[in-house]
Amino acid sequence: MMSGNALRDLNTLPASERKNDSSSKGNFTKNCNGNTIENVQELQKKNPSSVCINGGETVNAAVEVANLEVEYIESENLGDLEDVNTCLEKLLPGLESKDWVLVVETLNNVRRLSIFHREEMHSMLGDLIPLVVKSLKNPRSAVCKTAIMTSADIFSAYNDDLIEFLDPLLVQLLLKxxxxxxxxxxAAERALEVMTTSVFPMSLLPKLQPYLKNRNPRIRAKASMCFSRSVPRLGVEGIQEYGIDKLIQVAASQLSDQLPESREAARTLLLELQTVYEKSNGLSTTIPEQPEMNSWEHFCQSKLSPLSAQAVLRVTNIAREGLVIGS
Structure with missing residues (x-):
């Protein structure tokens, strides 16, 4: 069940984010009168009102701090940590800090720990995930995007171990x-893709299903895409165990959704279900003149309303006719 906070998050899209955050580059550094400022906190401590010469212009250091750019480092380019124990001790305080630069640096350390030292950080997940979620809600783009990238690395590292902590992460990633x-x-779309390839679908699909009915059409579309990507990972036996009748009803409900992403995800899922059903029942892929009792057509008509069955069969028959013509 979703928490009250999760429902409130889903029903309220975030306000527009600040525009002065960079989307791609930098490294918490800025050339100032020929020197490189590598630590924003030190600059602020030394003289909050000092001035720097930047490109021939005199600017206030506070402005300089606000305009610092952030480097978003891909997972494969992250290096290992020199002092793991010290880093672990500083994780929670760093994520709780009001200094956004420190928060971003700490999030990147969470990513490094996920990649290189997952066992050492495992016991902290219960305390860590709520703080990552807090960063996902941060209105500053630098913090938010780094938290999204952190979520992806956490998914890759911990897989099904995240199930009990998944709901608040999922809500925010769908929103973002x-x-x-x-x-x-x-970035959020990539994190959701990582989630669908990392978390076992038998556990993930029930988490996704409520969002397929969310009142926000974009939320429904993203959830539909995740759902469609997850189902094939069940395999034939897994789909049968989960319930192909349940899955076809989910897909059919998305066929008439508002956004094309939802409808396309539904079509992809229906074709997967048709293939699994016909393989499981030893059926031919040709279109029969009269539906047999165990045919795909009969199955759809027995599990769906007449209108829904008609829509599903239209989609799957068109695809199958295309395959027959092309063979």
């Missing part, structure tokens, strides 16, 4: 993948 800021949206 449905917003207008493109580089945040794309």
């Amino acid at each position: 993948s449905s917003q207008d800021k493109r580089f945040v949206c794309e």
Whole structure:
């Protein structure tokens, strides 16, 4: 069951994010009068009102801090940590900090620990995930996107161990993948893809299913895409165990959804279910003149309303006719 906070998050899209955050580059550094500022906190401590010469212009250091750019490091480019124990001790305080630069640095350390030291961080997941979720909600794009990338690395590292903590992460990633800021949206979509390839679908599909009926059409579309990607990972036996009748009803409900992404995900899922059903029942892929009792047509008509069955058969028959013609 979703928590009240999760439902509130889903029903309220985030406000527009601040525009002065960079979408791609930098490294918490900025050339200032020929020198490189590598630690924002040190700059602020030394003289919050000092000035720097940047490109011939005199600017206030506070402005300089606000305009720092952030480097988003891909997982494969992250290096290992020198002092794992010290890093582990500083994780929770770092993520709780009000200094956004420190939060981003700490999130990247969470990513490194996920990649190189997953066992050492495993016991902290219960305390860690809520703070990652807090960063996902952060209005500053640098923090939000780094938290999204952190979520993806956590999915890759811990797989099904995240099931009990998954709901708040899933809510935020669906929200972020449905917003207008493109580089945040794309990062969230990648994180959702990692989730669907990392978490066992038998556990993931029940988590996704409620979002297929969310009142926000973008949320429904992203959830539909995740659902469609997850089902094939069940395999033939897994699909039968989960219930092909349940799955066809889910797919049929998405065929008439508002957004094309939902409808396309439904079509993809239906073709997968048709293939599994016909293989399981030893059926031919040709279109019979009269539906047999165990045929795909009969199965659809027995599990769906007449209109839904007609829509499903239209989709699957068109695809099958195309295969026959092309063979």
